[in-house]
Amino acid sequence: MHAYRTHHCGQLRAQDVGSQVRLSGWVHRKRDHGHLLFVDLRDHHGLTQIVTDIESEAFKHLDKLRVESVVTITGDVVARSAEAVNPNLATGDIEIRAREVSVQSAAQELPLPVAGEADYPEDIRLRYRFLDLRRDRIHANIVLRSNVIASIRQRMIGQGFTEYQTPILTASSPEGARDYLVPSRVHPGKFYALPQAPQMFKQLLMVAGFDRYFQIAPCFRDEDARADRSPGEFYQLDFEMSFVTQEDVFAAIEPVLHGVFEEFSRGRAVTPAPFPRIAYRDAMLRYGSDKPDLRNPLEITDVTDHFVGSGFGLFARIVEGGGVVRAIPAPAAGAKSRKFFDDMNDWARSQGHAGLGYINIKAGEPGGPIAKNHGEEATAKLVAALGLGPDDGVFFAAGKELPTAKLAGAARTRVGEELGLIEQGVFKFCWVVDFPMYEYDEEAKKVDFSHNPFSMPQGEMEALETKDPLDILAYQYDIVCNGVELSSGAIRNHKLDVMYKAFEIAGYTKEQVDENFTGMINAFKYGAPPHGGSAPGIDRIVMLLADEPNIREVVLFPMNQKAEDLMMNAPSPVSLKQLRELNIRVVEQQKS
Numbered sequence: 001m002h003a004y005r006t007h008h009c010g011q012l013r014a015q016d017v018g019s020q021v022r023l024s025g026w027v028h029r030k031r032d033h034g035h036l037l038f039v040d041l042r043d044h045h046g047l048t049q050i051v052t053d054i055e056s057e058a059f060k061h062l063d064k065l066r067v068e069s070v071v072t073i074t075g076d077v078v079a080r081s082a083e084a085v086n087p088n089l090a091t092g093d094i095e096i097r098a099r100e101v102s103v104q105s106a107a108q109e110l111p112l113p114v115a116g117e118a119d120y121p122e123d124i125r126l127r128y129r130f131l132d133l134r135r136d137r138i139h140a141n142i143v144l145r146s147n148v149i150a151s152i153r154q155r156m157i158g159q160g161f162t163e164y165q166t167p168i169l170t171a172s173s174p175e176g177a178r179d180y181l182v183p184s185r186v187h188p189g190k191f192y193a194l195p196q197a198p199q200m201f202k203q204l205l206m207v208a209g210f211d212r213y214f215q216i217a218p219c220f221r222d223e224d225a226r227a228d229r230s231p232g233e234f235y236q237l238d239f240e241m242s243f244v245t246q247e248d249v250f251a252a253i254e255p256v257l258h259g260v261f262e263e264f265s266r267g268r269a270v271t272p273a274p275f276p277r278i279a280y281r282d283a284m285l286r287y288g289s290d291k292p293d294l295r296n297p298l299e300i301t302d303v304t305d306h307f308v309g310s311g312f313g314l315f316a317r318i319v320e321g322g323g324v325v326r327a328i329p330a331p332a333a334g335a336k337s338r339k340f341f342d343d344m345n346d347w348a349r350s351q352g353h354a355g356l357g358y359i360n361i362k363a364g365e366p367g368g369p370i371a372k373n374h375g376e377e378a379t380a381k382l383v384a385a386l387g388l389g390p391d392d393g394v395f396f397a398a399g400k401e402l403p404t405a406k407l408a409g410a411a412r413t414r415v416g417e418e419l420g421l422i423e424q425g426v427f428k429f430c431w432v433v434d435f436p437m438y439e440y441d442e443e444a445k446k447v448d449f450s451h452n453p454f455s456m457p458q459g460e461m462e463a464l465e466t467k468d469p470l471d472i473l474a475y476q477y478d479i480v481c482n483g484v485e486l487s488s489g490a491i492r493n494h495k496l497d498v499m500y501k502a503f504e505i506a507g508y509t510k511e512q513v514d515e516n517f518t519g520m521i522n523a524f525k526y527g528a529p530p531h532g533g534s535a536p537g538i539d540r541i542v543m544l545l546a547d548e549p550n551i552r553e554v555v556l557f558p559m560n561q562k563a564e565d566l567m568m569n570a571p572s573p574v575s576l577k578q579l580r581e582l583n584i585r586v587v588e589q590q591k592s
Helices: 057-063 124-129 136-158 201-209 246-263 278-284 313-320 339-352 368-372 376-386 402-420 460-466 494-506 511-517 517-525 538-545 577-579
Strands: 020-032 036-043 046-053 070-079 094-105 181-183 192-193 212-220 230-242 277-279 324-331 357-362 365-367 392-398 430-433 438-441 448-449 478-483 485-491 530-534
Touching: 020 057, 020 094, 036 057, 036 094, 046 057, 046 136, 057 070, 057 094, 124 402, 124 438, 136 212, 136 230, 136 246, 136 538, 201 212, 201 230, 201 517, 230 538, 246 430, 246 478, 246 485, 246 530, 246 538, 277 278, 278 402, 278 430, 313 324, 313 392, 324 376, 324 402, 339 357, 339 402, 339 438, 357 368, 357 376, 365 368, 365 376, 368 376, 392 402, 438 460, 460 494, 485 538, 494 511, 511 517
Parallel strands: 046 094, 277 430
Antiparallel strands: 020 036, 020 070, 036 046, 070 094, 181 192, 212 230, 230 530, 324 392, 357 365, 357 392, 430 478, 438 448, 478 485, 485 530
């Protein structure tokens, strides 16, 4: 018999009754029934119930052990009585009558329980992450993550992609988020950077003729944490293709994403390919977001023209000053009390906005300050144009275009949630396309790139030379699922003359471009194919499939909101010897 186990803890069934077996695992739960002691023994694969009576030598060992101690138990498989069968447990038809117990490791008192799903403070969970990972839900999430990655690999290879690994130590880039820097010991005063993404390397692979690349790539960015983004590091399905149009990229990745989500959906519906395409400007108008959640049926409408010369003076002045007015429908909200509308207004103010106007229709009669002041005839036209019913409501956001769009989008989400309109049990995908190439930076008072500076502008050189930069669109696209942006991507600018012109519009000289992007510029001088790709986030994919609100729940050893690893005590000071080897002196910041 094996020293530790003949079976794992999720393996034994009724047909094994009468067998002598050996199991090893953690003491998950203990239940003392006086003369009998029941122990749930857990390993990676499942649970098996152990039973021993007070006369047994095994009882003496198990009785004094704390939960989460590691033990090896030898015993006999016996059938449970009919009333004791547990249909919710894979091994629920049997139990092990213990004859021998060997303690491999006795556990101390636990800082947080493993059995059950009680919520615990983040700092305790992260400091004792090895215990947190023993909990059923988190353990299952990490296994799901592994299975999702394996499935993605298989599907990408099936689509004709080949996996290549790109460098982790590379050069710092002036674009994007802050780099994590690594000092060089042999080149004093110089630094490597950890890659924010393998962007330039994957483009260089296309220049080198590899055609279809992918990688489950680690990426490092020194940026703040969010619910859908880990601080420090994350993983993405990075891929690039040569001689492709935007539609070719979509056709290659849609079967992979649809297939993975369908495989692990647990019965939830998945948008079939081809996924809907929504232009950026339409997304901002209709959904108030460039990552629209299509589970929400509400659509925003521009009603600016209705308030030209309106009796509702506030909106009339906003429109006269070049602002916009957006309407967010609230179906059947007329049945709600006025408190619902006032609470929405208070919520908008709590978000830093002036508030939300509204019209509340009850039995066909529009009410509220806007209806009262806008005028009966004008209000009737507005209600008809919006297609509102006799007991519907509508909210209004007004002001400058971009902040108004964002407020309307946030209000759309909140109304959808408050009225229970968000469709459940589905994954709704879409592409957001036709992003603007440039935007106006109010602080710097100049035109700058709005997205990826290495994207191909639609219209190429002709557009750059003849159009207003703010009207130029790019071959840039985002893939979105349930309001979560999974990735950005683009058809790349592979033509040096077009690239130099694109950067010139954003205020960069040819010399600056050559200096900052030396590797890629040099490569493009020797023949670069048209190419494009994207990089869906692995962490976000698993977060959606696991139905978790925070990305931390699907990452093995995440950092906290301050980018600290509480378990390993990182970042931490290093010795003077290490600093001297790296020619580094730590300068303490002055306290203000």
